[in-house]
Amino acid sequence: MRGGSGDILLALAVVFAPLSLASFGGGNAVLADIACQSITVHHWTSEREFADLFALSRAAPGPGSMLAALIGWKAAGVGGALVATIAFYLPGVFLVYGVARLWRRWRGSAWHAALERGLAPVAAGLLVSGGVVVLRASPGGIPVWTAAIVTTAVLLRWPRLHPLPLLLAGAALFGLAAVL
Amino acid sequence: MSQAEHESAAARGSRLAAPHPVGLGRIFLAFLRLGGTAFGGGTAGWLYREIVLRRRWIDDATFLGLLAMVQIMPGSNGVNLTVLIGRELHGVAGAAAALIGLLTAPFAIVMAIGTVYGGLGEHAVIAQMLDGVAAMVIGLTFATGLGSLARSTTDPAAWLIASATVVAIGVLRWPLLPVVAAMIPVSIALALVRRHRR
Numbered sequence: 001m002r003g004g005s006g007d008i009l010l011a012l013a014v015v016f017a018p019l020s021l022a023s024f025g026g027g028n029a030v031l032a033d034i035a036c037q038s039i040t041v042h043h044w045t046s047e048r049e050f051a052d053l054f055a056l057s058r059a060a061p062g063p064g065s066m067l068a069a070l071i072g073w074k075a076a077g078v079g080g081a082l083v084a085t086i087a088f089y090l091p092g093v094f095l096v097y098g099v100a101r102l103w104r105r106w107r108g109s110a111w112h113a114a115l116e117r118g119l120a121p122v123a124a125g126l127l128v129s130g131g132v133v134v135l136r137a138s139p140g141g142i143p144v145w146t147a148a149i150v151t152t153a154v155l156l157r158w159p160r161l162h163p164l165p166l167l168l169a170g171a172a173l174f175g176l177a178a179v180l
Numbered sequence: 181m182s183q184a185e186h187e188s189a190a191a192r193g194s195r196l197a198a199p200h201p202v203g204l205g206r207i208f209l210a211f212l213r214l215g216g217t218a219f220g221g222g223t224a225g226w227l228y229r230e231i232v233l234r235r236r237w238i239d240d241a242t243f244l245g246l247l248a249m250v251q252i253m254p255g256s257n258g259v260n261l262t263v264l265i266g267r268e269l270h271g272v273a274g275a276a277a278a279l280i281g282l283l284t285a286p287f288a289i290v291m292a293i294g295t296v297y298g299g300l301g302e303h304a305v306i307a308q309m310l311d312g313v314a315a316m317v318i319g320l321t322f323a324t325g326l327g328s329l330a331r332s333t334t335d336p337a338a339w340l341i342a343s344a345t346v347v348a349i350g351v352l353r354w355p356l357l358p359v360v361a362a363m364i365p366v367s368i369a370l371a372l373v374r375r376h377r378r
Contacts, residue, residue: 021254056293058310062215062286063223063258070290081291085283092255093263097275100249100264118368119248120241120329121338122360125345126251127224127325131318132350144315151319152326159233159327163226167219167316174312178305 008076009083011042016068016087021095034067044075143177202237202269204277210235211262211281216289220310220317223258223282225324231265232328238268240332247328252360259283337370 015037023030038044045053053074057067072084106112131148138144151166210230218226224247232243246268250260259279266278329342341363348359 020256023254023256053294055307055310056290058221058314059219059306060286060290060293061217061219062282062289063218063221063256066286066290069287070294073291073294078291081287085287089256089259089279089283092253092260093279096250096253096255096260097263097267097272099253100246100267103249114368114372116241116245117333117338117371118364120244120332121341122345122363122367123244123248123251124325124329125342125363126349126356126360127247128322128342128346129348129350131222131321131325132346133353134314135318136350138311138314140311140315144311144318147312147315148318148322151316152322155320155323156327159323160229163229163316163320164217164219166319167313170312170316171309172312174315175305175309178308 005076009080012072012075012080012084013087015042016072016084017091020088020091023092031067034071038071038075042075044071049074140174143174147173202274204270204273207266207269207274208277208281211266211278212284215282216285218258220313221258222317222321224261225317225320227258227261227265228324228328229320238265240328242268244328244332252357252364335371335374337374338367341367341370 019030019033022033035050039047039050050071053070054067057070060066066085068084068088069081072080072082074080076083103112135145135148147170151170154166155161155163214223214226214230228243231237232240238246243265246261246264247257250257250264253260259282262278262282263275266275268274270277325342329338345359345363348354348363349356
């Protein structure tokens with residue numbers, strides 16, 4: 001599978017670039033399609049390997065979709081990882097950058113201000129919705145809900161608290177519960 | 181009237197804290213650090229805490245404006261938000277510095293872990309620990325949504341719109357795009373009405 005042949009790199013770009021523009025509402029929207037492409041269509045990973053890579057991408061810091069990098073890496077080494085990452089992020093980046101440029105051109109006009117004020121509550125609502133959706137899909141049940149709500153309260157009370165100690169506490173608590 | 185005055189004074193106050201150009205090196209390092217520590221996804225929450233609350237490089241209203249834009253556009257929200265914040269801070273070079281900064285550490289980390297060890301998915305304890313991390317990050321996400329709205333507006337209509345969005349998408353699981361397409365005109369109309377009453 002290795003050897004970083006141009007064909008595999010091209011295939012990675014062709015698979016991941018359109019997914020970048022299809023992923024409304026974040027990278028998880030296209031997870032099913034990434035799985036299908038890399039397991040069934042291109043045989044970059046086995047089903048087991050895909051599950052492992054997904055777990056690994058969840059354990060790493062940064063934006064969730066390091067999954068693309070890992071699949072590219074499995075298919076064609078570090079070059080494959082770079083190609084898959086760039087293909088997965090760059091089309092969306094160019095699009096949003098272009099729209100932002102147009103948007104800023106009208107800064108200061110009355111309707112621009114109204115638009116921005118109107119978008120803010122929708123943005124905040126979508127953010128909270130994302131959390132609710134993930135919570136409902138999580139197999140963790142009541143402990144996960146409780147931990148999420150307690151964390152919310154703590155961070156609203158002390159907004160500048162660094163989340164990393166909270167995260168470590170969460171990992172330790174849940175890990176301990178699994179051992180005991 | 182006095183509430184409206186208070187609100188616009190608050191808005192002016194938070195605008196003052198906003199943009200004076202930030203150096204590229206500082207942008208790169210801030211996002212490098214973010215990329216290396218933002219465990220568990222939910223990048224928007226991490227960005228909010230670091231860039232808005234701690235460094236005060238942009239204000240709450242600007243953050244929510246950029247967040248709205250990345251939410252209604254395709255692509256990774258965390259990555260696109262990073263690019264837009266970088267652009268806000270230092271134009272196209274700022275966007276590039278922020279993007280490269282954000283992706284460098286996680287890329288190196290997954291390559292390193294992947295090389296050393298593949299079978300992470302099998303371990304029940306690690307899966308449980310990831311659940312714990314996920315719960316905390318959801319808390320961070322909630323706190324970001326509620327906190328940034330509270331700090332950018334005192335308008336009850338804004339909370340109504342935000343709650344309706346959560347019910348439609350989070351609870352009823354209606355599809356994102358139609359809900360947003362319906363909600364945005366209503367929200368903008370309310371913002372306009374509110375402005376005229378002032």
